[in-house]
Amino acid sequence: MLTILDAVLSKDEVRQFRVYLDQAEWRDGAATAGTLARSAKNNAQIDDGADVAVSLGNHILRTLGNTPLFIAAALPRKIYPPKFNRYAVGATYGTHVDSAVMQIPNTHLSLRSDLAATLFLSEPDEYDGGELEIDTEFGVQTVKLGAGDMVLYPASSLHRVTPVTRGARVASFFWIESLVGDDAERTLLFDLDQTIQNLTQGLAADDRKLLKLTGIYHNLLRRWAAT
Ligand SMILES: O=C(O)CCC(=O)C(=O)O
Ligand SMILES: [Fe+2]
Structure with missing residues (x-):
């Protein structure tokens, strides 16, 4: 990317x-x-x-x-x-x-x-x-x-x-x-992050779907990050 x-x-x-x-x-x-x-x-x-x-x-x-x-x-x-x-x-x-x-x-x-x-x-x-x-x-x-x-x-x-x-x-x-050496994995994380940022504009901070997506972002990062 x-x-x-x-x-x-x-x-x-x-x-x-x-x-x-x-x-x-x-x-x-x-x-x-x-x-x-x-x-x-x-x-x-x-x-x-x-x-x-x-x-x-x-x-x-x-x-x-x-x-x-x-x-x-x-x-x-x-x-x-x-x-x-x-x-x-x-x-x-x-x-x-x-x-x-x-x-x-x-x-x-x-x-x-x-x-x-x-x-x-x-x-x-x-x-x-x-x-x-x-x-x-x-x-x-x-x-x-x-x-x-x-x-x-x-x-x-x-x-x-x-x-x-x-x-x-x-x-x-x-x-x-x-933290994520693979370009394709990093690109997916970035796309997800930017989509969540865009959704955040119109939704309450405790919106369940937003929380769920944020959880998915972090769980993928946890899976792919080499610290
Ligand atoms: O000057 C640039 O934009 C790139 C320089 C570069 O590719 C390098 O130093 O390896
Ligand atoms: Fe170079």
């Missing part, structure tokens, strides 16, 4: 992020790609340990913790500390698949990448190209969102970023290990 989350960051927050990011030290992104992905990768990134990456990354993590749609869609167990990338003219990231298991920087912890996220930090009119293309069972999905918007997609899918031909594309990207 591909989920778009609108306005994860406000335009004011994006502006503040960009002040810091535009002054940051950007390095060759290929250095951090796996062997196969390396040859396809031609962008710039900020070092994981850099102050600016840590503080903006923590801001993103705090915000996501208060974003019910993110929690419902991702059912996060672990989130990789957000990274930052920049594609200037000519930069691109060819078709690749993300590593299934990653070490969380500066820890001995590992994370299974169930979901990948890109949080756009440039407006679409700031650059040409730079589309995130994701191969799905229903064909290629092209994603280019407003600054502050985010896409969540299965990290198992082949994906690429098309070459930037004007301006620059700045984004944050990271991965999520979900």
Whole structure:
């Protein structure tokens, strides 16, 4: 499932992020790609340990913790500390698949990448190209969102970023290990959750049918969640 989350960051927050990011030290992104992905990768990134990456990354993590749609869609167990990338003219990231298991920087912890996220930090009119293309069972999905918007997609899918031909594309990207590793099970839970949320609008909180459906949601989650 591909989920778009609108306005994860406000335009004011994006502006503040960009002040810091535009002054940051950007390095060759290929250095951090796996062997196969390396040859396809031609962008710039900020070092994981850099102050600016840590503080903006923590801001993103705090915000996501208060974003019910993110929690419902991702059912996060672990989130990789957000990274930052920049594609200037000519930069691109060819078709690749993300590593299934990653070490969380500066820890001995590992994370299974169930979901990948890109949080756009440039407006679409700031650059040409730079589309995130994701191969799905229903064909290629092209994603280019407003600054502050985010896409969540299965990290198992082949994906690429098309070459930037004007301006620059700045984004944050990271991965999520979900309580529910199976994409189909997670999608069913999300659909059920969103349906219950919609029903809640017109019904009393103690409505028996609503309680029953809520119970089913939790019983499925109990069955499928690996904690
Ligand atoms: O820049 C993006 O939107 C995606 C980056 C990506 O696929 C990666 O770093 O693995
Ligand atoms: Fe990727």
